[in-house]
Amino acid sequence: MGKTLITGGAGYIGSHTAKELASRDKDVVVLDNLSYGHRDFLQWGEFEEGDLEDRAFLKDVFARHSIDEVVHFAAFIAVGESVEKPRMYYENNVRNTLNLLGAMQDAGVGRIVFSSTAAVYGEPQTPTLAEDHPLSPLSPYAWSKRMVEQVIRDYGKAYGLKSAILRYFNAAGADPETDVGERHQPETHLIPLILHAALGIRDSIKIFGTDYATPDGTCLRDYIHVTDLAEAHALALDHLAGGGDSDIFNLGNGNGFSVREVIDMAREVTGREIPVETAERRAGDSPALVSSSEKARRVLGWRPRHADVREIIETAWRWHRKDLKR
Ligand code: UFG
Numbered sequence: 001m002g003k004t005l006i007t008g009g010a011g012y013i014g015s016h017t018a019k020e021l022a023s024r025d026k027d028v029v030v031l032d033n034l035s036y037g038h039r040d041f042l043q044w045g046e047f048e049e050g051d052l053e054d055r056a057f058l059k060d061v062f063a064r065h066s067i068d069e070v071v072h073f074a075a076f077i078a079v080g081e082s083v084e085k086p087r088m089y090y091e092n093n094v095r096n097t098l099n100l101l102g103a104m105q106d107a108g109v110g111r112i113v114f115s116s117t118a119a120v121y122g123e124p125q126t127p128t129l130a131e132d133h134p135l136s137p138l139s140p141y142a143w144s145k146r147m148v149e150q151v152i153r154d155y156g157k158a159y160g161l162k163s164a165i166l167r168y169f170n171a172a173g174a175d176p177e178t179d180v181g182e183r184h185q186p187e188t189h190l191i192p193l194i195l196h197a198a199l200g201i202r203d204s205i206k207i208f209g210t211d212y213a214t215p216d217g218t219c220l221r222d223y224i225h226v227t228d229l230a231e232a233h234a235l236a237l238d239h240l241a242g243g244g245d246s247d248i249f250n251l252g253n254g255n256g257f258s259v260r261e262v263i264d265m266a267r268e269v270t271g272r273e274i275p276v277e278t279a280e281r282r283a284g285d286s287p288a289l290v291s292s293s294e295k296a297r298r299v300l301g302w303r304p305r306h307a308d309v310r311e312i313i314e315t316a317w318r319w320h321r322k323d324l325k326r
Helices: 012-023 055-064 078-083 086-107 140-159 191-197 224-241 259-270 294-298 309-323
Strands: 003-007 028-032 046-049 067-072 111-117 162-168 168-173 205-206 223-225 246-250 276-279
Touching: 003 012, 003 111, 012 028, 012 067, 012 224, 055 191, 067 086, 067 224, 078 140, 086 140, 111 224, 140 162, 162 224, 168 224, 168 294, 168 309, 191 205, 191 259, 223 224, 223 309, 224 246, 224 259, 224 294, 246 294, 259 276, 259 309
Parallel strands: 003 028, 003 067, 028 046, 067 111, 111 162, 162 246, 168 223, 205 276
Antiparallel strands: none
């Protein structure tokens, strides 16, 4: 059995997935340039430090390791930043993925699990989103993911590349054993920012937009525990290795929580004051993103184990207190 290459394996979802795959006795190679990834998240498998921009490096990695399959996380992920700096997003997320796919093809590696996003759906036309909901990305970030989805599907038709495209809803929470967790610099995600406010690292949490057409006017999101996402990657790899068809899978719990509800839940979990300010809408945000993940359940046999938002926030809280020594 060959190895599993994880690009972006020193990042948030990538490191949790490295742990999950290693626990299943897979031989893991993490590729990361450590621009946003963390050296202390490299706890499983071998490490290759380098950039997907560097095609000679990629060729060399595939030459030195016997790689059977790839899980591709490496990408820039901030919706707001992508609106300001689209070039950065298209060059890293699209062009560098083309480099990876090219290197895979040259090395005869034919299976990939790709990190896509619920942001490809844009404005929802139904209360929950299934994979066949129309796509209308609202930001360069979402477009970059949509474009790569198309490239992967075209390579599948022409070259036989087998793929599982995973559209994550809002990844949240942390490894229950606190080996790894969520640490972005700068932090832009709701739950870590709320917990920073609870810890007094920031003065308050800003609510971006209170005039959306949602029950309390703030955006609805479907928060999915990061270890449940990690498990879905393992199942997707097994599906492809077992001869399963290429497909697209939503990964979420199917329940929408508003920004205000998440803040209230965090107050309960932490028992701390969490001061709130209201602010303008953030460019590129969808009012509501709530999944139907029935296909992942049916085809992959995926069952989220930490579906309760309270538990998601609790694991994040444990991790943040450990990581920030508070
Ligand atoms: N929010 C605030 N204040 C903040 C930060 C966020 O009100 O300080 C709001 C956002 O407006 C949004 C919600 O909290 O309504 C969640 O925001 P995040 O930044 O945590 O997550 P996003 O929904 O923007 O994006 C995340 C991932 C993307 C992915 C998307 C899919 O970062 O990669 O989920 O839903 F595409």
